Ligand SMILES: NC(=O)C1=CN([C@@H]2O[C@H](COP(=O)(O)OP(=O)(O)OC[C@H]3O[C@@H](n4cnc5c(N)ncnc54)[C@H](OP(=O)(O)O)[C@@H]3O)[C@@H](O)[C@H]2O)[C@@H](O)CC1
C-alpha cells in the first residue's frame with residue numbers, strides 16, 4: 178500500500194528528521210532528486226523541442242516566496258551548471274529563497290521579470306505544502322504567456338488544496354509532479370489529481386518518521402495479490418463463494434447481462450441471477466443459474482442489487498429480500514435511489530453493505546452534493562449509513578464506516594460509459610462472495626476495473642462496458658502476477 182500524508186503530518190515527520198541532520202540537507206536532497214528528473218525529461222524526445230538534453234535547454238522557474246521556490250531554484254542551479262539556460266521569475270514581489278537564488282546566479286542562471294516566451298521545461302516552484310489554494314496574479318500571467326514543452330510541478334501543483342484535492346481557484350496543470358518524501362492527498366484525490374500529471378516520488382528519508390496511518394491509502398498490485406483468495410485443491414464452486422445478482426428488468430435487460438459478466442470475471446465459483454431478465458442472461462451466460470425472484474435463489478455469500486432494477490413497489494420488495502439475507506451486499510444504481518427514499522430498509526443490518534454512488538446518487542443519499550473534499554464526503558456518508566462507500570469519479574474514492582479513505586490509482590475517462598458501473602458492481606459482489614471485506618472488495622474492484630479499462634482502451638479511442646468485462650480476467654492475471662506475493666488461500 179502507498180499512502181498520502183497531510184501537510185501537517187509531513188511537517189511533523191520533517192521536523193523529526195531535520196533534528197538529526199545538518200541544516201539544508203533535506204532541501205538539497207529534494208533539489209537533487211528534482212534536477213535528476215528534470216534532466217531525464219530533457220533527454221526525452223518531445224515533439225515541440227528542437228534539441229534533446231540539458232545542455233542548451235531553456236528552463237524557466239516560477240519561484241514563490243517559500244521553500245518550494247527554494248527547491249526549484251536549487252534544482253535549476255544544478256541544471257544551469259550542466260549548461261541549461263535558466264531564467265527564474267519571482268512571482269511574489271521580490272520575495273524568493275535568498276540562498277537558493279544566490280546559488281542559481283552563481284551557477285549562471287538569471288532572475289528576470291520577463292522570461293523568454295518559449296521554454297523546454299517550466300518548473301512550478303510557486304507554492305508547496307505551505308500554500309493556500311489559488312495562485313498569485315503574476316504566476317497566472319506567466320503561465321498564460323509562456324509556451325512550455327513540459328511543466329514540472331515541484332512537490333505539488335501550485336494552487337490546489339494540498340490536504341483535500343479541491344481546486345477552488347486557479348492552479349498549475351503539470352505534466353509531471355515530483356513529490357518529496359511522501360505523496361500528499363492532492364496527488365490522488367479530486368480535481369487536484371487531474372493537475373498532477375505523472376507522479377514521481379523522491380525519497381528524502383522521511384519514511385520512518387511518517388505516521389503509520391496515512392490520510393489517504395492507495396492500493397498497489399501487491400495488496401490485491403495478498404487479498405485475493407486463490408482456490409485451493411479442496412475448493413469447489415460453493416466454497417469459492419456464490420454470488421447472487423438481482424439486477425435488470427424487462428425494460429433494462431442489459432444491466433442484468435453486464436452485472437453477471439462482471440460477477441463471472443471475479444473469484445467466486447458460482448453466479449446466480451434473480452430477476453425478470455433471466456432469459457437474456459441465460460442466452461449470454463449459460464453458466465449462470467437463473468430464477469425469477471430473490472427468494473427462490475437459495476443461499477449466496479454475497480448479493481448485488483440495483484443495476485437496471487427499477488424503483489417501483491416490486492423492486493423495493495426484492496431489495497428488502499436481498500437485505501434480509503445474512504450475506505454482504507453491494508447496492509448500486511436503482512437500489513441507491515430506493516435507499517434514498519426508504520433509508521429504514523438499511524437499518525438492522527449486520528452483514529457488510531457497499532454503496533457505489535455517483536455524485537447525483539450521493540446527493541439523494543446524503544441530502545447534499547459531495548463536497549470538493551471527496552475523501553471526506555465519502556467518509557461522511559459511510560459513517561452516517563454504517564456502510565462502505567465507493568464514490569465514483571475520475572479518481573474513485575472508497576471510504577469505510579470507520580473513516581479509512583482509499584483513492585483509486587487506476588481508471589480513465591473512457592470508463593464513463595453506459596453499463597460500466599454494472600460490470601464494476603457485479604465484479605465487486607464476486608470479490609465479497611469470495612470472502613473479502615467490504616472495503617477491500619470495493620478498493621480491489623475499482624482498481625481492477627480501472628486496469629481492465631486500460632487494457633480495453635489500448636489502441637482504441639472508445640470502449641464499451643462489454644469490452645471492460647472481457648478485459649477483467651486479463652487485468653486480474655496481470656495484477657496478481659506482477660508481484661511475488663503469493664495469493665492467500667482460504
Ligand atoms: N516538508 C518537507 O519534508 C520538505 C519540504 N520541502 C519543500 O518545502 C515546501 C514547503 O515550503 P514552505 O513551508 O516554505 O511553504 P511554501 O509552500 O513554499 O510557501 C509558503 C509561502 O507562500 C505564501 N503563500 C501561501 N499561499 C499563497 C497563495 N495562495 N498566494 C500567494 N502566496 C501564498 C506564504 O505567505 P504568507 O501569506 O503565509 O505570508 C508563504 O510565504 C514543500 O512543499 C517542499 O517543496 C523540501 O525543501 C524539503 C523537505
Ligand SMILES: [K+]
Pocket residue numbers: 245301302303304305330331332333334335
Ligand atoms: K509547486
